[in-house]
Amino acid sequence: MNTSSASATARAMAEIGGELLNGLTAEQRAVANLPFPSEDERRKWFYTPTDHGGLTLHSLSPAQHRLVMQLLDSGLSRAGYVTASTIMGLENVLDQLEGWGAMWNFPRGRDPLRYFLRIFGDPGSTQWGWRLGGHHVSVHFTVLNGEVHSGTPCFLGADPASSPLLGGQHLRPLGACEDLARELLLSFDEQQQRVAIVSDVPPTDLVTANRPDLVDGDGPLRLAKVWRNEFTGELLDVVERVQDAEEAKIGWSREHHDALVFTTAPKGLAASTFTSSQREILKSLLHTYVGRVHDSLADAEWAKVQASFDSLHFAWAGSTQVGRPHYYRVQGPRLLAEYDNITRDGNHVHTVWRDPVADFGSDVLGRHHRDAH
Numbered sequence: 001m002n003t004s005s006a007s008a009t010a011r012a013m014a015e016i017g018g019e020l021l022n023g024l025t026a027e028q029r030a031v032a033n034l035p036f037p038s039e040d041e042r043r044k045w046f047y048t049p050t051d052h053g054g055l056t057l058h059s060l061s062p063a064q065h066r067l068v069m070q071l072l073d074s075g076l077s078r079a080g081y082v083t084a085s086t087i088m089g090l091e092n093v094l095d096q097l098e099g100w101g102a103m104w105n106f107p108r109g110r111d112p113l114r115y116f117l118r119i120f121g122d123p124g125s126t127q128w129g130w131r132l133g134g135h136h137v138s139v140h141f142t143v144l145n146g147e148v149h150s151g152t153p154c155f156l157g158a159d160p161a162s163s164p165l166l167g168g169q170h171l172r173p174l175g176a177c178e179d180l181a182r183e184l185l186l187s188f189d190e191q192q193q194r195v196a197i198v199s200d201v202p203p204t205d206l207v208t209a210n211r212p213d214l215v216d217g218d219g220p221l222r223l224a225k226v227w228r229n230e231f232t233g234e235l236l237d238v239v240e241r242v243q244d245a246e247e248a249k250i251g252w253s254r255e256h257h258d259a260l261v262f263t264t265a266p267k268g269l270a271a272s273t274f275t276s277s278q279r280e281i282l283k284s285l286l287h288t289y290v291g292r293v294h295d296s297l298a299d300a301e302w303a304k305v306q307a308s309f310d311s312l313h314f315a316w317a318g319s320t321q322v323g324r325p326h327y328y329r330v331q332g333p334r335l336l337a338e339y340d341n342i343t344r345d346g347n348h349v350h351t352v353w354r355d356p357v358a359d360f361g362s363d364v365l366g367r368h369h370r371d372a373h
Contacts, residue, residue, distance in 0.1 A: 005296040012074045013119040017123030017130060020067040031055045036121025038129050040366055043212035044140050044362050045131070047155045047350065049111070050227040052133035072132055075141050075151060077328040078179070080292035086173045087136050087158055088112050094159050105235065110135070138184030142361035145217050151293040153187050153303070154353045161341060161349040174349045178338055181328050184318050187278050188269070196269040199259040202318030202327035204246050206350050207262050214336065214356050218262040219227065246343060250325050257336050260317055264356075266331035268315025282314065286330060289337040289353035304334040304355075323347070334358070
């Protein structure tokens with residue numbers, strides 16, 4: 001990583017974040033700005049259309065809204081920003097697809113303005129951070145000593161994953177995450193596939209879900225748990241029935257759960273056994289995760305992946321056919337890329353990029369906390 005350009009990225013974030021906070025009313029700032037580190041809240045994250053914590057785009061003026069988008073742009077690559085912005089706008093498509101109904105106890109169930117900004121600490125200080133989150137977008141940046149130290153977790157999803165455009169084209173914001181993984185799987189010979197495919201049935205969601213830490217033995221959570229406030233009463237019953245029906249539809253069982261639980265020892269096929277062409281496909285796939293952040297940050301993140309490339313493992317679950325439910329993950333010492341495409345008969349994608357040891361800057365902040373005690 002070019003240190004000067006990475007520092008410039010941190011300075012840009014601080015400048016935009018400071019301007020944004022200074023333009024808020026006292027009431028807005030009380031919602032948008034918390035002290036750093038505020039660990040319990042800062043490490044709490046979601047990808048469902050729940051309250052992510054912070055100030056929503058609804059409550060901002062056009063000028064303030066634009067500053068939020070500028071802050072998002074400061075942390076992402078050009079392709080990452082376009083993808084995230086497209087996913088936010090996809091809420092309008094999903095609203096139409098679902099019949100314009102209210103749900104989740106909100107007046108508008110699918111809402112391109114229900115994205116939440118929260119800034120932790122004072123932009124430009126030695127330790128601060130920020131996040132922007134809403135349905136299918138959750139990005140987190142931690143800035144320490146004038147450098148962007150962490151850009152994970154970084155979640156992007158799409159529902160629908162594929163939508164029709166004029167002229168027979170299709171809008172697929174995360175299409176490369178699917179296509180490259182399937183290309184890799186289908187490039188394996190029979191013996192490689194036997195190792196790579198760890199379950200014939202996929203989970204109904206990301207196995208690691210929205211947990212702040214990755215812990216051995218973690219399995220998929222119930223949908224009702226992946227929200228800030230747990231459902232109660234009739235709404236809880238509806239959510240539980242929806243998940244039960246989806247699990248029954250794909251044939252989910254305890255056996256499949258046990259095959260897919262998260263373990264620090266990666267599951268699947270080791271990259272050390274890949275051919276040169278398979279390694280290149282895997283690299284292209286991983287760039288759809290690491291390449292989400294600003295170019296000045298992505299180089300350093302890619303160096304972490306490259307340093308232990310042979311230790312990466314690729315695991316697949318579910319169908320190999322397009323349009324059928326499937327799941328995969330790529331796991332190594334400094335990377336977890338996890339993907340599921342299950343509901344709507346394989347037309348609803350979740351993807352997340354995580355650093356198993358440094359999400360939220362925990363490698364440095366955790367050490368600092370231990371040293372202080």
